[in-house]
Amino acid sequence: MNLRNIFLASAATLVAAPALADVNIYTTRQPELIQPVIDEFTAETGIDVNLAFVQQGIVERLKAEGARSPADLVMTVDIANLQQIVDADVIQPVDSDVLHNSIPENLRSPDDLWFALTTRARIVYASKERVADGEVTTYEDLADPKWEGRICTRSGVHDYNLALLSAIIAHHGEEYAREWAAGVKANLARKPEGNDRAQVRAIWAGECDISLGNTYYMGQMLADPEQVEWANSVRIVFPEFEDAGTHINVSGVALTKAAPNKEEAIQLMEFLVSEEAQHIYAEANNEYPVLEGAPLSDLVASWGEFDRDTMDLTTLAGHRAEALRIMEEVNFDG
Template sequence: MRLTHALPLILAATPALADVNIYSYRQPELIAPLTEAFTKETGIQVNTAYLVEGLTERLKAEGDRSPADVILTVDIARLKEAVDAEVTQPLMTDTLQANIPAEFHDPDGLWWGMTSRARIVYASKDRVAPGEVTTYEDLADPKWKGRICTRSGMHTYMIGLTSAYLAHHGPEETKAWLEGLKANLARRPQGNDRAQVKAIWAGECDISLGNTYYMGEMLADDEQREWANSVRLDFPVFDVEGGGTHVNISGVALTKSAKNKEDAIRFIEFLSSQAAQEIYAEANSEYPLAPGTEASDLVKSWGDLKADNLPLSDLAANRAEALRLTEEVDYDG
């Protein structure tokens, strides 16, 4: 497991180093504006350990000795993993319930969503007409044969989408969809979401699946800006009654071992506030969840998002079956 700057070792050795200690999968540049704003407002110091992998495993190994009060991560699957490992504890306050809609938090308060991202289609501006991509179901249509790129079907972002498809359509239709999507691939699944956009730019495929915030990241990168400018974001929906665009979240949870519980709760409530939501959403090129907050001008420029109304808890419940079906069709083979 790789960590940045050995911060977790410092935390483990000196739990009293800060008033709130965080383990985070989110990058330092995304978290720093939030922690700085919280400290400025409250005077409470925050110390963050940035982990690349193994967050839940680390908390389990540390047990009650863990210095971590809060975990920050992406994707409902990773939050559910922490809950299943019993390393988080319930947290339910009036502030959090007012700020975070019910579909974006655990019913018992074991995790809370902070921002959302949509898993959409990146489409070549030159080779795909506006309005040509309308539904997720359509991606299995043979008209796309040899025109689609994706990352591994086993990646948590792809499994999240497959879990949503499973919730809407059941296992038989989901398996058929995965088989159709696989048959339409231009190449074997590989790379991350940005690598798929690069492949579109290079003419290897015409459309790909990816999270919205990667557009913001690519536009901010001198090399990748050209890739980003070659594509358009299309927002497919599920072709079911009330269906919308698949969304997932970045989220937060209070650890079971929290030593600084009161200050940690203040920090989590701060994350749900309009001010923090706007800071976080803009830094991440994501969508804020708190009522009354707006996405950044850049994110709004990508188009209107009609989010799917499927509870995130349903995605977590379908994860194992989605994994099984993805393996059964040998999606990455």
């Protein structure tokens, strides 16, 4: 890793410091997950990049800095976070034929404010021992009483689960979504707790049979010697909506309003959707490229093919408030 290009600094430090690079990025993703593709961009263009890891408060930082912000780009995960940045009015549109031609319409903002870079599926981890092939087919099925006492999941108000419930609302309406959330809650083996990997651990320990999770966590578990056994106890199942495909979410990028290095920043954005960069970035994160035809990593390819839900992600973001209200009304985490 090129440590010279990683800034784990406060906003004050970045503002006060002289420009050390041609592109500055605020990112909620760990820098080591982005560094491989950044290194390739610098090697090909000679443009240096600073990564500032901002784990929380990225919107507040950009608003506080205003026109003085050193940040050119912001990179984050989940459509809810991207929409929050849009609502804060701290980014500007990018009119780029490269981005339009490389990224499917449903994976970018209709007003060109944000662009997806990778996707991940919200899938089911199923016990190899206790769940038969074909036993899990749809998201709607998770509310069926046959799963009573067999499901584990993280908090219902976590962004990943709110995005899934938002998709349920978009496909079936709010009343159905409330009944579905209540049905899934009734089928829980335990109170929601921990992250997605903790649910796989619970399956391995025999506490439940299936769990909700993002695909890339399988890659993370297989890379951790302490978690390999958990990963090997489950298989990935791609449920679908009854009228659509498998629910997906994204990581994405946006150009800040301040963008002191706008031209170079857009050049980096366009590089990030090239076939070469898509393969590097998706492989480093165990995710799926947004560019059609870009090669998958061998591990991700081994999980099998699936049909994606093509619902516009901005539509899902528009249902987030309803999803949160439903989770609170059914006391999902209670």
